[in-house]
Amino acid sequence: MRRRRLRAPSWTASLTWKSAVFLTAMCCTLAALLGFLVHTAVARQVVEQAREKTLDKLAAVTEAYEAGEPLPPGSDIDPPGLPGSLRTVAAGGERGTVVAERPRPPGGRGGERGPAMWAAGPADGRALATWTDYRHSARTIAGLDRAIIGSSLLAIAATLLVGLFAVGRVTRRLHQSARVARRIGAGDLDARVADPRTARPARAQDEVAIVAGALDAMASALQRKLQAEQRFTADVAHELRTPLTGLTAAAELLPPSRPAELVRDRVQALRALTEDLLEISRLDARTERVDLAVHDLAPVAERVVRASGARTEVRVRGGARVETDRRRLERVIGNLVANAHRHGAPPVVVDVDGPVVSVRDHGPGFPAYLLQDGPQRFRTDGAGKGHGLGLTIALGQAEVIGARLEFAAAPGGGALARLTLPEYEGPDDGASGGNPGGQGGPEEENDPDGPTRGTSDAP
Numbered sequence: 001m002r003r004r005r006l007r008a009p010s011w012t013a014s015l016t017w018k019s020a021v022f023l024t025a026m027c028c029t030l031a032a033l034l035g036f037l038v039h040t041a042v043a044r045q046v047v048e049q050a051r052e053k054t055l056d057k058l059a060a061v062t063e064a065y066e067a068g069e070p071l072p073p074g075s076d077i078d079p080p081g082l083p084g085s086l087r088t089v090a091a092g093g094e095r096g097t098v099v100a101e102r103p104r105p106p107g108g109r110g111g112e113r114g115p116a117m118w119a120a121g122p123a124d125g126r127a128l129a130t131w132t133d134y135r136h137s138a139r140t141i142a143g144l145d146r147a148i149i150g151s152s153l154l155a156i157a158a159t160l161l162v163g164l165f166a167v168g169r170v171t172r173r174l175h176q177s178a179r180v181a182r183r184i185g186a187g188d189l190d191a192r193v194a195d196p197r198t199a200r201p202a203r204a205q206d207e208v209a210i211v212a213g214a215l216d217a218m219a220s221a222l223q224r225k226l227q228a229e230q231r232f233t234a235d236v237a238h239e240l241r242t243p244l245t246g247l248t249a250a251a252e253l254l255p256p257s258r259p260a261e262l263v264r265d266r267v268q269a270l271r272a273l274t275e276d277l278l279e280i281s282r283l284d285a286r287t288e289r290v291d292l293a294v295h296d297l298a299p300v301a302e303r304v305v306r307a308s309g310a311r312t313e314v315r316v317r318g319g320a321r322v323e324t325d326r327r328r329l330e331r332v333i334g335n336l337v338a339n340a341h342r343h344g345a346p347p348v349v350v351d352v353d354g355p356v357v358s359v360r361d362h363g364p365g366f367p368a369y370l371l372q373d374g375p376q377r378f379r380t381d382g383a384g385k386g387h388g389l390g391l392t393i394a395l396g397q398a399e400v401i402g403a404r405l406e407f408a409a410a411p412g413g414g415a416l417a418r419l420t421l422p423e424y425e426g427p428d429d430g431a432s433g434g435n436p437g438g439q440g441g442p443e444e445e446n447d448p449d450g451p452t453r454g455t456s457d458a459p
Helices: 015-066 084-091 135-185 207-252 258-285 297-308 326-343 368-373 390-400
Strands: 075-077 096-101 115-123 126-133 293-296 312-318 321-324 349-353 356-360 404-409 415-420 454-456
Touching: 015 075, 015 096, 015 115, 015 126, 015 135, 084 096, 084 115, 084 126, 115 135, 135 207, 207 258, 258 390, 293 297, 293 326, 297 312, 297 326, 297 349, 321 326, 326 356, 326 390, 326 415, 368 404, 390 404, 390 415
Parallel strands: 312 349
Antiparallel strands: 075 126, 096 115, 115 126, 293 321, 312 454, 349 356, 356 415, 404 415
C-alpha cells in the first residue's frame, strides 16, 4: 500500500509563522535554562541551611546522649522511621543527612505527614538520629518553581508579542514589495513601493529597503525602455503612413497586369501591417477607451465570419447578451478566425456557447511557446512561419473590453482559442444588439433569417 505523505498547511510557510516558532523555541529554551540554574542554586542553598540546622541539632542530641540526659523530642536511638541509607552511614561510624518522610508518632495515629531533614550519627554501634521539619523549605522551593514557570510564560508571551510585531512590520513591507512586483508584471509600470527609508540615500537602510529601492529602480528603467519602444513603434508607423498613401495611389494608376496586382497586394499588406503597429502602440500606451453597449453575441460572431471571406462553420449552442465594445469584439473574433485559416487547417469552426466564443481549426495547433507564454510579436518557432501581430492584438483588445482570451490545444488535434466575455445581467429592455453610441442598429445586428448553423461564406 502506498503511504500518503502528510503535507503541512500553506500558512506554515510564511515568515511570520516561522519567526513565531523560532522565537517560541528560543524563549522556551532560554527560560528552561535560566529556570534550571535558578532552581538548582536556590534549592542547594535551602537544603544546605536545613542540613546545617539538623546537624547542629544532632550535635546537641549527641551531647545529651553522652551525658545520659533524656533525648529531646524528635530524637531517638534507631527510630522506626529512620531511612535505611542513613542507618547504614551511622553504623559505619559517620554522620549523614537525608530528606525523607517524617516518622509516625507513637501509636501510628495523629500528626501531619510531610518531608523532614534527617541526621544520624554513631552511638555505641547504633544510630542516633534526629530530624527537623522540612515542609517550609519544600514549600519555598515549590513556590520558587511556580514563580519561575509563571515568569517564564509571561516573558515568553511578551517576547513573542514584541517579536511578532517587529517581524510583522518587516513582512508587511515585503508583502507590499510583492504586490507592487505583481502589479508591474501585470503591466502597471507606474506602480512603486516608495519605501520611506529609500527617500534619503544617505540614511542607513535595512535589507527590505534595499530590495524595495532596487525594485523601484528596475520598474523605472523598464518603464523608460518600454516607453522608448512604444514611441519608436508609433513614430515608425506614423512615418510609414505618408509614403504608403503615395504608394497606394501610384499602385492604383498602374495598368492592369499581373505585376500590378502583386504590387497592390504587397502595398495593401504593408498598409495593414502599419495599421497593426499603430494599434499595438495604442494598446501598449493603455490609452484605449471602450464604447460599451449591449449586444447579442451570436449575430456579431456570424457577421464577423461572413465578412472574413473564408469558409467557416458557425455553431450556436446558446445565445447570450454581452455588454461590450462591438468594434473591438469584432476585431478579436476576426483576428482569431484569420489566424485559424492562415496557420491552421480546415475545417475552421466558430462555436458560440452563451458568453463564450471558441475558434478551432484542425491544423498542427499552437506552438509550445505560445501556450506557455502567450502570443509574442513576430516570434517564430524555429524555421516555421511566425504569428505576426494578429493574436497579440486580439489579446490586447480582449483585455480592453474585460474579456478573457485563452489558447489551448484542441482535443483530437488542432488549435483552440476561447474568448469569454462578461455576460450582461441587466433588465431586458428588448434592445437586442442596440447601440446607444450609434454604431449600427437592430437591423444590422439581427439576421432576418435567424442564427446560422452550418457553413458561412463571404457574400
